[in-house]
Amino acid sequence: MSILLNADLHCHSVVSDGTLTPEALAARAHANGVALWALTDHDEIGGQHRAAAAAHALGMDYLTGTEISVTFADTTVHIVGLGFDPDNAQLAQGLAATRGGxxxxxxxxxxxxxxxxxxxxxxxxxxxxxxxxxxxxxxxxxxxxxxxxxxxxxxxxxxFLTEGNPGYVPHRWATLGNAVRWIREAGGMAVIAHPARYRFTANEEYALFSEFKQHGGQGVEVVTGSHTPSEYPVYAAMAQEFGMAASRGSDFHSPNESHTDLGALPDLPGQLTPVWELLSDRILRAPRTTAG
The missing domain is CATH 1.10.150.650 (DNA polymerase; domain 1)
Known part of the structure; x- marks a missing residue:
């Protein structure tokens, strides 16, 4: 599959903190020209079968997805899982425990x-x-x-809801190692979500990438609605330095709140390996109609 593929591999539905149903998200993605889509609800895989069915009904290919909250360096970091078995019991149990608090x-x-x-x-x-x-x-x-x-x-x-303000309460999430292991043992690929958002020091960020790779993580979001255009080349270089595949996703939550719509991002930089190349055998292909 081409690096120029319009793939959107990060968004949220009402199953977590989005405002649209999986079916409405699929319709919006399709209307915006998305060819490969993933629903990545926070710490939840309950919408996966609905999302895949809706994507296929519209002729879109689909990758299973979730976004797992982990604690790293006293910071909440998100790890996207793609291409896993949505019925894997260990992954479901791990996500349930993460949601518990x-x-x-x-x-x-x-x-x-x-x-x-x-x-x-x-x-x-x-x-x-x-x-x-x-x-x-x-x-x-x-x-x-x-x-x-x-x-x-x-x-x-x-x-109100950020550190130092009323309403902010930290939560200890899954460990980085557990999140990556759950994804890998369910047959999927682990991807660091929107790394620029964490505001780590250079040393902390290097430690995140290093430990993530040691645990078996394989990808990083380079082009995402949570990055500025000037940050795309920074994380393209990080992907190359660490030998990681690159992902692309809007992080869309709501028509009234999200700055970037489904399918509206620029293409990945051409020198990178897109995650969908490594996940080609995990893509749930839409039924292809043939002319009679």
Whole structure:
């Protein structure tokens, strides 16, 4: 498959913190010219069969996906898994354990917000959560916008839900090694999601890439809606330095919130190996119609 393929291998549905169903996301991806798609809900694979069926009904090829939250260097880092068996029991159990602390964390976030005069935040956030096991900061942000506390979700994160502000509660996620192992043992490929977002020092970032590769990680998102164009060549060089394949994904969550639409990113730089080349035997191909 060509490096110029319009592949979008990172987005979220109502199964985690997106606002569209897997079926609506598939339709949006198809309308925007996506040929290879993956739904990568946070710590959840419950939408995979729906997403694959919707993609195939529209003639799109599909890769299974998820985005696993891990703690590395006291920072939440995301690892995307692609091309795994969506019915793998070990992966499902690992993701369930990772989700386990979210409800307690959400209750503590709500308590902190109540201390600064914002009541009912947990119940408000829960209304936005398509999956009650995955109440997240994004759901709190939507509630604070709805109630007029903030103008938009960006303001919510600046004022309330980031470190040092009321409403921020850290959570210890899976380990990097466990996340990569779950993905690999389910037959998939592990990919570092949007590395520029973590604001690591050069040494911390090098340590992340080194440890990730030691655990068997094989890919990194280079072109993503969470990177600026000036960051694309930085992570293209990192992919080459560490011998990793390159991925591409919008990180789309919602038509009203996401800066980058499904399928709207530029192509990967040509000197890189795209992840879909290494995953060609894991791609769920859409049925091809033949002329009679």
């Amino acid at each position: 979210r409800s307690e964390r959400a209750q503590e976030m709500a308590q902190q917000l109540a201390h600064v005069g914002i009541s009912g935040a947990f119940e408000g956030a829960l209304r936005y959560a398509g999956n009650p096991e995955l109440v997240s900061r994004t759901h709190f942000a939507r509630f604070l916008v709805e109630t007029g506390v903030c103008h938009d979700t960006s303001e919510v994160f600046r004022r």
